[in-house]
Amino acid sequence: MKLFKSILLFLSVITTLSTNSQTDEDVLKTIYTQSLTNGKSYEWLNHLSNQIGSRLSGSLGAEKAVTYAKSELEKLGLDKVWLQPVMVPRWVRGTKEYAFIESELGKTNTVNICALGGSVATPALGIKANVVEVKSFEALETLGKENIKGKIVFYNRPMQAGLIRTHDAYNACVDQYYKGALEAAKYGAIAVILRSMNFRLDDLPHTGSMSYGDLPINKRIPSAAISTNDAELLSTMLKLNKDVKFFFKQSCKQLKDVQSYNVIGEIKGSQFPNEYIIVGGHLDSWDLGDGSHDDGAGVVQSMDVLRLLKESGIKPKRSIRVVLFMNKENGLRGAEKYAKEAKKRGENHVFALESDAGGFTPRGFSFTCNDKNFNQVLGWKDLFEPYLIHYFEKGSSGANINLLKTENNILAGLRPDSQRYFDYHHASNDTFDAVNKRELELGTATMTALVYLFDKYGVHAK
Amino acid sequence: MKLFKSILLFLSVITTLSTNSQTDEDVLKTIYTQSLTNGKSYEWLNHLSNQIGSRLSGSLGAEKAVTYAKSELEKLGLDKVWLQPVMVPRWVRGTKEYAFIESELGKTNTVNICALGGSVATPALGIKANVVEVKSFEALETLGKENIKGKIVFYNRPMQAGLIRTHDAYNACVDQYYKGALEAAKYGAIAVILRSMNFRLDDLPHTGSMSYGDLPINKRIPSAAISTNDAELLSTMLKLNKDVKFFFKQSCKQLKDVQSYNVIGEIKGSQFPNEYIIVGGHLDSWDLGDGSHDDGAGVVQSMDVLRLLKESGIKPKRSIRVVLFMNKENGLRGAEKYAKEAKKRGENHVFALESDAGGFTPRGFSFTCNDKNFNQVLGWKDLFEPYLIHYFEKGSSGANINLLKTENNILAGLRPDSQRYFDYHHASNDTFDAVNKRELELGTATMTALVYLFDKYGVHAK
Numbered sequence: 001m002k003l004f005k006s007i008l009l010f011l012s013v014i015t016t017l018s019t020n021s022q023t024d025e026d027v028l029k030t031i032y033t034q035s036l037t038n039g040k041s042y043e044w045l046n047h048l049s050n051q052i053g054s055r056l057s058g059s060l061g062a063e064k065a066v067t068y069a070k071s072e073l074e075k076l077g078l079d080k081v082w083l084q085p086v087m088v089p090r091w092v093r094g095t096k097e098y099a100f101i102e103s104e105l106g107k108t109n110t111v112n113i114c115a116l117g118g119s120v121a122t123p124a125l126g127i128k129a130n131v132v133e134v135k136s137f138e139a140l141e142t143l144g145k146e147n148i149k150g151k152i153v154f155y156n157r158p159m160q161a162g163l164i165r166t167h168d169a170y171n172a173c174v175d176q177y178y179k180g181a182l183e184a185a186k187y188g189a190i191a192v193i194l195r196s197m198n199f200r201l202d203d204l205p206h207t208g209s210m211s212y213g214d215l216p217i218n219k220r221i222p223s224a225a226i227s228t229n230d231a232e233l234l235s236t237m238l239k240l241n242k243d244v245k246f247f248f249k250q251s252c253k254q255l256k257d258v259q260s261y262n263v264i265g266e267i268k269g270s271q272f273p274n275e276y277i278i279v280g281g282h283l284d285s286w287d288l289g290d291g292s293h294d295d296g297a298g299v300v301q302s303m304d305v306l307r308l309l310k311e312s313g314i315k316p317k318r319s320i321r322v323v324l325f326m327n328k329e330n331g332l333r334g335a336e337k338y339a340k341e342a343k344k345r346g347e348n349h350v351f352a353l354e355s356d357a358g359g360f361t362p363r364g365f366s367f368t369c370n371d372k373n374f375n376q377v378l379g380w381k382d383l384f385e386p387y388l389i390h391y392f393e394k395g396s397s398g399a400n401i402n403l404l405k406t407e408n409n410i411l412a413g414l415r416p417d418s419q420r421y422f423d424y425h426h427a428s429n430d431t432f433d434a435v436n437k438r439e440l441e442l443g444t445a446t447m448t449a450l451v452y453l454f455d456k457y458g459v460h461a462k
Numbered sequence: 463m464k465l466f467k468s469i470l471l472f473l474s475v476i477t478t479l480s481t482n483s484q485t486d487e488d489v490l491k492t493i494y495t496q497s498l499t500n501g502k503s504y505e506w507l508n509h510l511s512n513q514i515g516s517r518l519s520g521s522l523g524a525e526k527a528v529t530y531a532k533s534e535l536e537k538l539g540l541d542k543v544w545l546q547p548v549m550v551p552r553w554v555r556g557t558k559e560y561a562f563i564e565s566e567l568g569k570t571n572t573v574n575i576c577a578l579g580g581s582v583a584t585p586a587l588g589i590k591a592n593v594v595e596v597k598s599f600e601a602l603e604t605l606g607k608e609n610i611k612g613k614i615v616f617y618n619r620p621m622q623a624g625l626i627r628t629h630d631a632y633n634a635c636v637d638q639y640y641k642g643a644l645e646a647a648k649y650g651a652i653a654v655i656l657r658s659m660n661f662r663l664d665d666l667p668h669t670g671s672m673s674y675g676d677l678p679i680n681k682r683i684p685s686a687a688i689s690t691n692d693a694e695l696l697s698t699m700l701k702l703n704k705d706v707k708f709f710f711k712q713s714c715k716q717l718k719d720v721q722s723y724n725v726i727g728e729i730k731g732s733q734f735p736n737e738y739i740i741v742g743g744h745l746d747s748w749d750l751g752d753g754s755h756d757d758g759a760g761v762v763q764s765m766d767v768l769r770l771l772k773e774s775g776i777k778p779k780r781s782i783r784v785v786l787f788m789n790k791e792n793g794l795r796g797a798e799k800y801a802k803e804a805k806k807r808g809e810n811h812v813f814a815l816e817s818d819a820g821g822f823t824p825r826g827f828s829f830t831c832n833d834k835n836f837n838q839v840l841g842w843k844d845l846f847e848p849y850l851i852h853y854f855e856k857g858s859s860g861a862n863i864n865l866l867k868t869e870n871n872i873l874a875g876l877r878p879d880s881q882r883y884f885d886y887h888h889a890s891n892d893t894f895d896a897v898n899k900r901e902l903e904l905g906t907a908t909m910t911a912l913v914y915l916f917d918k919y920g921v922h923a924k
Contacts, residue, residue, distance in 0.1 A: 032624070032626065036624050037623050037624050161499050161900070162495040162498050162499050164849050165850075166900075199899075200899065361823070361881050386626065387626050390852035390853070391852070417823050419823050419901050420901070423898070438628075438661060438881045439881050442881065
């Protein structure tokens with residue numbers, strides 16, 4: 001290993017000396033090779049997932065993750081590493097939730113359930129009521145108060161398996177999660193349960209964010225997700241017997257906001273220090289798994305982008321920042337704080353890239369930009385072909401960075417293969433073993449390559 | 463479910479009636495939607511993997527798989543389903559192998575080991591000897607007989623992590639497996655052990671095929687693979703102490719050839735019945751896992767291609783066959799037999815497609831054909847873009863079908879994402895749980911779409 005490390009060091013020195021005469025093809029090859037043979041992202045993820053674990057905003061895990069990320073960035077010899085304070089919501093799950101379906105008195109089936117983030121608790125002894133199954137908010141209106149009042153609304157619109165891009169299927173269902181309680185409360189429902197957003201039939205409930213909007217506190221009703229297998233079971237049982245009752249108990253609550261931080265590291269640009277290129281992911285995660293894909297992967301990839309630039313001997317012309325956002329999952333406070341501060345300081349963010357779609361094989365990027373800028377990007381597509389990166393499309397970049405949009409800058413989201421993402425998303429199996437080292441490292445390299453190109457060529461003015 | 467099935471049936475009838483007026487875009491959409499919402503491949507794979515299990519040529523599993531595949535194909539209402547007899551080698555692993563590293567007398571580390579397919583056994587009491595580590599056949603020559611005679615040769619050339627296409631890394635190492643024993647025997651080695659072909663560091667030995675070439679039976683030496691973790695350990699221990707000994711015991715043997723079968727199903731072409739389009743995978747597997755990726759996936763995908771064509775109301779102009787080859791892993795007898803019979807009967811195989819690279823997200827195809835034919839194929843590339851299929855390259859198609867090559871026909875191999883393939887390849891973890899339903903079904907749809915296009919447009923003559 002010692003000899004191997006010496007060789008790598010030697011190669012790294014060689015690279016440093018010769019970067020200026022290298023073609024972009026050469027530099028990308030160095031970046032990919034370094035990432036796959038000498039990457040740090042997997043090791044960092046191992047620590048984040050297995051030593052720290054879940055990192056819900058305001059939790060001890062989130063606090064530890066802030067300290068860890070800062071200390072690791074400090075080891076990289078960046079020009080600056082700092083914490084950006086931000087107040088974040090603190091929601092706690094409390095005692096593990098419990099639920100069952102009661103087909104007749106004394107005959108029950110236990111159900112896998114989890115509260116949605118932001119939900120209120122049930123009464124201490126739980127809620128038991130009849131169930132009304134719907135697939136849309138329109139169905140609530142059709143049913144009306146007379147059929148809903150005093151019951152539990154069961155949202156059971158499944159993700160559409162026929163859609164190729166799994167996020168499209170997610171987006172077509174997530175309103176049930178986010179607004180389900182708010183909408184059902186209007187008709188007098190006493191609680192809502194939801195089919196987990198997962199294509200697979202399995203036993204894992206998937207949590208997620210929900211909001212009561214302006215609903216007064218005394219009108220707020222508990223909201224929880226059940227596994228897809230349990231959703232199928234409940235639906236079948238309801239077809240056989242409308243009098244089936246559902247019981248669940250959860251003790252989650254919203255505590256006072258607490259102090260937390262975005263973690264930021266920077267390499268100062270040698271020619272255009274006020275042109276900022278940022279790369280990031282979110283440091284917080286849901287609490288059920290350890291957030292390895294969502295978004296431990298994006299965090300360690302973003303950290304490794306700056307390390308790889310340095311290792312590859314690239315001296316950025318523009319200022320390159322890694323930004324690890326706090327509180328993406330249930331508040332977006334970190335993203336808001338970062339954008340506000342950047343604006344206040346007049347920092348010109350020419351390009352921002354996020355990785356928040358899992359640590360799977362990268363397929364390309366989604367770009368938020370004008371046509372002229374997009375054409376600039378398309379000009380680089382061939383450089384990525386040898387790495388099997390083909391997907392360059394206009395579209396949304398991501399929630400961590402979209403507040404940074406200006407007329408002429410470019411935002412982008414890494415687009416990994418999305419087929420397995422919702423097997424793990426916000427569930428207890430989003431753990432380190434679900435991440436493949438090579439897939440993660442290919443993502444890191446792909447991000448680094450794009451950052452390198454934007455740094456070298458800048459963003460063309462309109 | 464009943465209502466759902468009726469709707470599907472209705473949709474299927476509608477499709478049948480209107481196929482002729484549909485654009486290719488429409489047909490591909492139907493194919494992908496059907497595969498993702500109403501596919502059979504995952505269910506078939508579940509049976510093949512979990513009810514039948516491993517299917518090494520000549521084993522009971524292989525025999526059961528032949529019977530099962532035939533009976534399932536018969537349910538599809540194809541024009542013809544039959545078994546094509548072929549004699550296959552029968553190698554059996556015997557008692558589970560056992561190995562240890564002995565650093566000093568009485569101080570041992572157990573090692574995860576498996577015989578390579580085709581290897582001879584060790585003596586009944588095992589082999590214990592000093593070890594000489596090499597990374598190439600050239601190193602054997604440099605060391606010479608004086609340093610090798612009476613020892614165990616340890617091939618420890620790792621797969622190169624820096625290569626993007628993992629099969630390139632595999633191809634750069636597989637000579638150690640295939641010819642390692644033959645080459646080492648020339649220098650008087652008494653056995654060979656090999657580093658498993660796996661990028662990951664883990665505890666699983668990966669088997670594979672090996673050959674003694676013309677080596678007389680009494681000169682044949684045992685050959686076995688050890689896990690990557692064990693290879694690292696052994697290498698480190700050898701650096702500390704050259705006198706480390708390695709012990710292993712295996713009782714595998716080659717029995718007499720036995721009768722087996724390729725399984726074939728056919729839809730007869732309505733306009734050009736003697737133009738054949740075939741799609742296939744191999745029904746046999748190695749014996750350590752249950753062969754879910756290699757090549758259960760290819761088998762069930764190929765079967766489902768014909769089912770999807772029928773379900774989508776496509777009436778092929780050309781004869782479409784599914785061919786499930788026997789004995790790809792250790793002999794290729796099924797492929798040879800099929801090619802020989804096809805030639806004898808003057809069947810014009812215009813296009814052959816195999817799936818034998820795992821049931822992962824499909825990225826595209828590798829085509830073996832002339833430039834003119836390749837241009838024809840490139841003309842269809844845009845049709846596949848909505849399904850994130852971007853990879854259309856010239857290259858090798860695959861061992862199951864390459865004997866079918868003629869001057870003007872086209873062979874193709876499905877190219878799924880390859881990053882995770884060697885985590886499972888020929889190891890005990892190549893099991894059903896490692897296959898994602900959507901990824902498998904996207905592969906099926908991608909194959910079906912290409913078969914549909916070749917059937918509709920034929921292969922352009924030179």
